Amino acid sequence: MIEFRNLWKNYDDNVVLENLSAQVGSGEFITLVGTSGCGKSTFLKLLLGTEVTSRGSILLDGRPIADEPGPDRGIVFQKYSVFPHLTVRENVALGREFECGPIFGRVFGSARKAILAEADHWLESVGLTPARHRYPHELSGGMQQRLAIAQALIKQPRLLLLDEPFGALDPGIRKDMHQLVLSLWGQHKLTVFMVTHDLSEGFYLGTRLWVFDKCRMDPQAPERFGSTITFDLPVGKTDRQSLDKIKESLARSAQIPVAV
Amino acid sequence: MKRLINRQPSSVTRAFLGILPLVLALLVYQWGSTVRKAENPQDKLLPGFVEIHDAMERMALTPSKRTGELLMWEDTKSSLKRLVSGVAIAAAIGLTVGLLTGAIPLFGASLTPVITVISLIPPMALLPILFIVFGIGEVSKVVLIVIGVAPFLIRDLYQRTCELPREQLVKSMTLGANSGQIIFRVLLPQILPRLFASVRLSLGAAWLFLIASEAVASTDGLGYRIFLVRRYMSMDVILPYVAWITLLAFLIDCLLQQGSKRLFPWYHAAK
Ligand SMILES: Nc1ncnc2c1ncn2[C@@H]1O[C@H](COP(=O)(O)OP(=O)(O)O)[C@@H](O)[C@H]1O
Ligand SMILES: [Mg+2]
Numbered sequence: 001m002i003e004f005r006n007l008w009k010n011y012d013d014n015v016v017l018e019n020l021s022a023q024v025g026s027g028e029f030i031t032l033v034g035t036s037g038c039g040k041s042t043f044l045k046l047l048l049g050t051e052v053t054s055r056g057s058i059l060l061d062g063r064p065i066a067d068e069p070g071p072d073r074g075i076v077f078q079k080y081s082v083f084p085h086l087t088v089r090e091n092v093a094l095g096r097e098f099e100c101g102p103i104f105g106r107v108f109g110s111a112r113k114a115i116l117a118e119a120d121h122w123l124e125s126v127g128l129t130p131a132r133h134r135y136p137h138e139l140s141g142g143m144q145q146r147l148a149i150a151q152a153l154i155k156q157p158r159l160l161l162l163d164e165p166f167g168a169l170d171p172g173i174r175k176d177m178h179q180l181v182l183s184l185w186g187q188h189k190l191t192v193f194m195v196t197h198d199l200s201e202g203f204y205l206g207t208r209l210w211v212f213d214k215c216r217m218d219p220q221a222p223e224r225f226g227s228t229i230t231f232d233l234p235v236g237k238t239d240r241q242s243l244d245k246i247k248e249s250l251a252r253s254a255q256i257p258v259a260v
Numbered sequence: 261m262k263r264l265i266n267r268q269p270s271s272v273t274r275a276f277l278g279i280l281p282l283v284l285a286l287l288v289y290q291w292g293s294t295v296r297k298a299e300n301p302q303d304k305l306l307p308g309f310v311e312i313h314d315a316m317e318r319m320a321l322t323p324s325k326r327t328g329e330l331l332m333w334e335d336t337k338s339s340l341k342r343l344v345s346g347v348a349i350a351a352a353i354g355l356t357v358g359l360l361t362g363a364i365p366l367f368g369a370s371l372t373p374v375i376t377v378i379s380l381i382p383p384m385a386l387l388p389i390l391f392i393v394f395g396i397g398e399v400s401k402v403v404l405i406v407i408g409v410a411p412f413l414i415r416d417l418y419q420r421t422c423e424l425p426r427e428q429l430v431k432s433m434t435l436g437a438n439s440g441q442i443i444f445r446v447l448l449p450q451i452l453p454r455l456f457a458s459v460r461l462s463l464g465a466a467w468l469f470l471i472a473s474e475a476v477a478s479t480d481g482l483g484y485r486i487f488l489v490r491r492y493m494s495m496d497v498i499l500p501y502v503a504w505i506t507l508l509a510f511l512i513d514c515l516l517q518q519g520s521k522r523l524f525p526w527y528h529a530a531k
Contacts, residue, residue, distance in 0.1 A: 050430055071436035080427035085449045085526055094445065095435035105441035137530035148431075155435055 001026040001191065002047075002065075002159070007056035009042055010226065016042045018226030020056075022210075029185050029192045029206030031235070033199045035250055038212045038227045040195040044161050047193065048073055060158070071095070074152030076165045081148035082136045088147055089132040092119035095155045122150040125187075126180060142166075142173040146180065153188065160185075162194040174198075178205055199250065203243055209233045211246050213253050307496035315496035331485070332504070339482040340508070342398065343470050346405025347459060350466075353406070354413025355455050361414070362421025363443050372418070379411030383469060387476065396477040401470065408469040409462045413455070420454040421447060453527035456520035460513055467509055 002024040009017040016039040024030060032040050045051040046058060049069045058065045060072075069075070082091050096115040100107045107115060123132050126146040136144055145165050152160060162181070166174045182205065185192050196202040203209060211231035218224045231246055269277060293306040307315075320332040357375070361368040387404055394400040424447065432442045474483030482505055489497045521528050 048430065048434070069430050069433035071434060073434055075431060075434050077427045077431070080425035081431055083428060083431075083446060083450075084530055085524070094432075097445070098432075098435055098437045098441050101441075102438075103440060103444075105437060105445040135526040135529070137526060151431075152434065157434070 001061060003059040003062075005057050005059065007046070007058065008054045008226070009039070009046060009051065010054050014223040015226035017046075018228055020228045022229060022232065024191070024208075026191055027189050028208055029182070029190075030194070030208045030210055031202040031206045032193065032195045032210045032212060033197070033202050033246075033250075034212030034227065035253060036197065038214070038253075040212055041163055043212070044075075044163050044193060044195060047159065048075055048161055071155045072157055073159045073161060074155060074157035075161045076145065076148045076152055076163070078164045078167050081165075082144055082151060084136050087133055087135055088128055088139070089116060089119050089123065091136070091147055092122050092150050092154055095151060119150075119154065122154050123147075125153075125184065126150045142169050142177060145169070145177060149181070149184065153184065153190075156188070158191060160190050160192045162192065164195050164197055167197055174201065182206070199247060200243070204235065207235050209235055211250070213250060217253065304493040304495055307499070311496045312500055315494070316500050319497060332501075335480055335482045335485050336504070336508070338480045339470060339474065342401050342474075342481070343405065343466055346402045346470070347409060347463070347466050349402065350406045350408075350410040350413055350462070351455060351459050353410045354417050354458065355451065358414045358417025359421055359443065359447060359451055362418045363447050364439070368418070375411055375414050375418075379415060381407075383408035384472060387473060391477060401473040401478070404473045405466050405469045409466050412462050412465070413458050416458040416461075417451055417455060420458075421451055424450060450527075453520055453524040456516050456524075460516050463509060463513060463516075467505070471505075 004020055004022045004024075007017060007020040008015070020043075032043065034040050042051060046053055047065070049065065049067050052067050066072075075081070083094070086094065093112075093115045094105070096118060097107055097112075098105045100111055100115065120129065120132065123129050126149055128143060128146055128150065131139060131143060136147065139147065148165070165181075166177045169177065178201065181192070181194070184190065185206075192206065194202070194206065196205075209231065210229050212227045213230040214222075214225050214227050215230065216225040230249065231242070233242060289306065290309065293308050296303045296306050297308060316332075320330060323329060324331050357371065361371050361375075383404060386407060387400075390400040390403050390407075394403060428446060429442060432446050437445070470481075471483030471486075474481040475487040478484040482501060486498045486501050
């Protein structure tokens with residue numbers, strides 16, 4: 001479904017991603033890990049369409065992916081994913097309202113009722129029904145992220161992109177959230193790319209684990225070489241040994257300062 | 261004993277401490293007035309409270325001999341009308357232009373330099389031009405307020421629009437929104453509370469331009485009145501007028517603050 005062909009991304013002289021190639025099928029759940037600054041967010045931005053590749057291409061169903069974000073790709077950021085001026089329910093309904101109210105993005109009457117009912121359904125599936133009339137600032141961090149997920153899912157995107165969505169949450173809550181994402185992925189046949197900064201947590205999640213790292217390293221000029229996928233493991237076959245191997249290799253590259 | 265920086269006043273003490281300087285100022289005034297009157301009973305510089313009271317009764321409660329109007333209320337009405345229309349027009353311009361330049365880079369590129377230049381023109385220097393173009397009626401006074409305040413509002417709201425997290429725009433696009441929908445549903449509602457805040461900040465300037473233009477050419481208004489009675493050294497009118505203007509400014513500010521809290525609870529709670 002998605003194909004990355006010899007993809008390069010650099011900001012001026014700073015090579016972030018180099019020669020990355022991969023294929024991803026529909027319904028896969030890919031977990032991305034790597035040291036901070038190695039280009040995971042950049043990779044998601046390329047998928048999302050807020051950045052364009054410097055060389056190479058990304059094909060979605062054989063065609064180059066749109067260079068502007070659209071409703072086929074949902075996103076959850078670590079922060080600022082929900083709208084502070086809308087209640088929980090309105091936040092979820094917004095995606096449908098954009099569809100039905102072409103100029104002002106507002107709908108009224110029975111059409112609005114139907115949209116709100118649909119929003120309630122999605123809120124139910126992320127466990128936010130009791131909070132649906134609250135504003136985001138009245139929610140905990142975990143609840144805000146649940147909201148952001150429901151908000152993205154109402155559009156039933158082909159790809160769901162999650163950039164360290166639970167990085168700011170407590171470990172216990174993070175576990176619950178991982179569970180939630182997994183079950184939603186199972187129920188709705190989503191294709192998910194999720195960046196996580198915690199290797200041991202990401203390790204058992206989803207169907208496939210990608211480790212981003214640099215193959216070549218220039219200690220004097222770390223920006224000369226970019227990261228690529230150094231490990232691509234099906235999660236079913238993951239074991240203690242490969243986890244240790246990845247940990248070791250990441251620790252090695254983390255000791256060399258990464259370009260800022 | 262706690263450190264000084266850790267000692268919090270109780271609510272009663274706080275109220276008392278807040279009123280204290282005002283009471284002291286009044287006492288000092290009273291004392292100064294008494295001393296001067298003892299020297300020269302005709303002294304006009306520091307009128308006593310009785311004189312001020314009489315002057316107010318004349319201005320606010322007794323119909324004018326010439327026009328039959330209660331002058332102070334007429335002045336207040338005229339001035340507020342000018343101030344409110346000027347500020348409202350400036351706010352509408354500030355909101356529209358600030359939002360559009362912030363939201364649409366193509367607009368921003370062509371308008372921001374012009375707005376920067378306009379905001380550098382001292383508005384008072386334009387007053388003669390306004391009098392020539394619009395005459396000395398209401399329009400020129402309102403326009404002065406608009407010219408004086410709008411550039412600040414535009415630049416401030418432009419800034420506020422640009423400051424909204426980029427993530428929100430991306431998120432809206434992934435929800436399928438077009439540019440217009442993003443402006444109406446995402447940017448505008450979040451900029452409105454910031455408009456209230458900017459307007460509150462610009463009210464001081466608005467009053468300045470109002471009083472200045474009334475002082476130069478007018479036949480009524482609070483500014484007109486204090487500059488008129490200055491010729492007779494009527495401090496007994498000027499001082500309470502100044503206090504009244506201050507009170508009005510304070511009330512308008514409170515009104516905007518409360519209105520914003522009522523309308524945008526999410527904005528004030530989240531800060
Ligand atoms: N807009 C940008 N302009 C220049 N450099 C950037 C930009 N965005 C990211 N980078 C650089 O790209 C590298 C990877 O960043 P990022 O993808 O955010 O890493 P992470 O893996 O931590 O998400 C960093 O060195 C960062 O400095
Ligand atoms: Mg990142």
